[in-house]
Amino acid sequence: MTAIHVENLTKRFDDFTAVDGISFTIERGEIFGLLGPNGAGKTTTISMLSTLLEPTTGRALINGTDVTADQDGVRRAIGIVFQDQSLDEELTAWENMDFHGRLYRIPKDIREKRITDLLCLVELEERKDSLVKTFSGGMRRRLEIARGLLHEPAVLFLDEPTLGLDPQTRNHLWDYIHNLNETRGITIILTTHYMDEADRLCDRIAIIDHGKIIALDTPDALKSRVGDDVVTVTSPDASRIAREVTAPWIAGADHHDGQVTLRLKEADTHITELIQQFGENGYTITAVSVRKPTLEDVFLRFTGKTIREEEATGPNILRMKMMGRRH
Numbered sequence: 466m467t468a469i470h471v472e473n474l475t476k477r478f479d480d481f482t483a484v485d486g487i488s489f490t491i492e493r494g495e496i497f498g499l500l501g502p503n504g505a506g507k508t509t510t511i512s513m514l515s516t517l518l519e520p521t522t523g524r525a526l527i528n529g530t531d532v533t534a535d536q537d538g539v540r541r542a543i544g545i546v547f548q549d550q551s552l553d554e555e556l557t558a559w560e561n562m563d564f565h566g567r568l569y570r571i572p573k574d575i576r577e578k579r580i581t582d583l584l585c586l587v588e589l590e591e592r593k594d595s596l597v598k599t600f601s602g603g604m605r606r607r608l609e610i611a612r613g614l615l616h617e618p619a620v621l622f623l624d625e626p627t628l629g630l631d632p633q634t635r636n637h638l639w640d641y642i643h644n645l646n647e648t649r650g651i652t653i654i655l656t657t658h659y660m661d662e663a664d665r666l667c668d669r670i671a672i673i674d675h676g677k678i679i680a681l682d683t684p685d686a687l688k689s690r691v692g693d694d695v696v697t698v699t700s701p702d703a704s705r706i707a708r709e710v711t712a713p714w715i716a717g718a719d720h721h722d723g724q725v726t727l728r729l730k731e732a733d734t735h736i737t738e739l740i741q742q743f744g745e746n747g748y749t750i751t752a753v754s755v756r757k758p759t760l761e762d763v764f765l766r767f768t769g770k771t772i773r774e775e776e777a778t779g780p781n782i783l784r785m786k787m788m789g790r791r792h
């Protein structure tokens with residue numbers, strides 16, 4: 466059964482195209498990740514899917530309901546947790562939940578039971594009467610997730626769910642999200658620019674760059690598309706190495722940041738031969754590391770850039786500054 470169907474969805478802000486004709490389908494019960502650098506178009510995409518922004522062109526259906534034609538219908542079917550915290554600091558955890566439940570006109574007895582259940586689910590039941598302003602970042606995120614689930618949505622949107630949280634809290638939140646999906650069968654669509662988050666949580670991932678989907682598949686399939694092992698060489702001669710080193714067992718090379726990333730078939734067998742070639746050609750080598758491919762390599766493979774280089778590009782930073790965004 467299809468939970469989300471997106472066809473040629475596009476969003477333009479004046480002459481700037483933030484989301485550029487993307488199409489994909491998400492099945493019920495999937496955890497689907499939109500992965501990409503800052504400014505890639507992830508938030509704009511889920512803002513359109515959750516009716517907060519009107520698409521410029523294209524179509525999106527949530528549980529069969531069109532996001533433009535029936536906004537109320539879509540809003541009933543979804544829960545949203547956005548990057549910017551939207552809890553009322555001066556209210557308690559319980560009051561924040563209760564207020565949300567009233568907005569959705571959930572009858573009192575059902576509302577109270579669900580609030581109790583959800584506060585237990587996110588392990589905040591003992592703090593239900595504490596003011597939100599006394600909560601840590603992780604506790605606030607958990608409360609927001611609980612609140613997003615109060616009207617029992619079929620689809621939950623999480624925009625950068627662990628942004629700015631410490632690694633331990635991030636790990637905890639991943640467990641909650643996973644658990645939610647397993648026990649309640651909720652379809653989850655999340656945006657992230659953390660590779661490890663996407664890898665660990667998502668059934669499938671769409672990698673977005675400059676408003677376009679550049680790859681879409683399961684994390685394992687994406688990594689296997691990069692194929693082979695990854696050898697990273699740090700060297701002042703990085704660009705020469707990328708150009709000059711060839712062998713039948715080298716599947717490709719990318720040069721970035723004073724490093725060369727070589728994709729090797731069976732690195733264990735060929736690494737000595739490779740290092741020998743470096744010596745013969747007189748390259749200066751500072752460090753060599755060998756590992757299995759990650760989603761970062763997938764991004765590099767499809768865009769020719771690392772996600773960090775992408776984040777640091779001038780136009781993105783300028784555009785965000787002009788918009789007064791916090792990134």
Ligand SMILES: Nc1ncnc2c1ncn2[C@@H]1O[C@H](COP(=O)(O)OP(=O)(O)OP(=O)(O)O)[C@@H](O)[C@H]1O
Pocket residue numbers: 478481483501502503504505506507508509510656658781784785788792
């Ligand atoms: N209201 C707007 N007006 C003009 N440009 C916008 C607007 N909203 C977003 N953009 C631009 O559209 C592009 C995509 O932004 P979006 O927030 O969707 O990216 P993102 O992938 O979610 O990044 P982040 O990780 O920073 O949230 C960015 O270049 C952004 O500056």
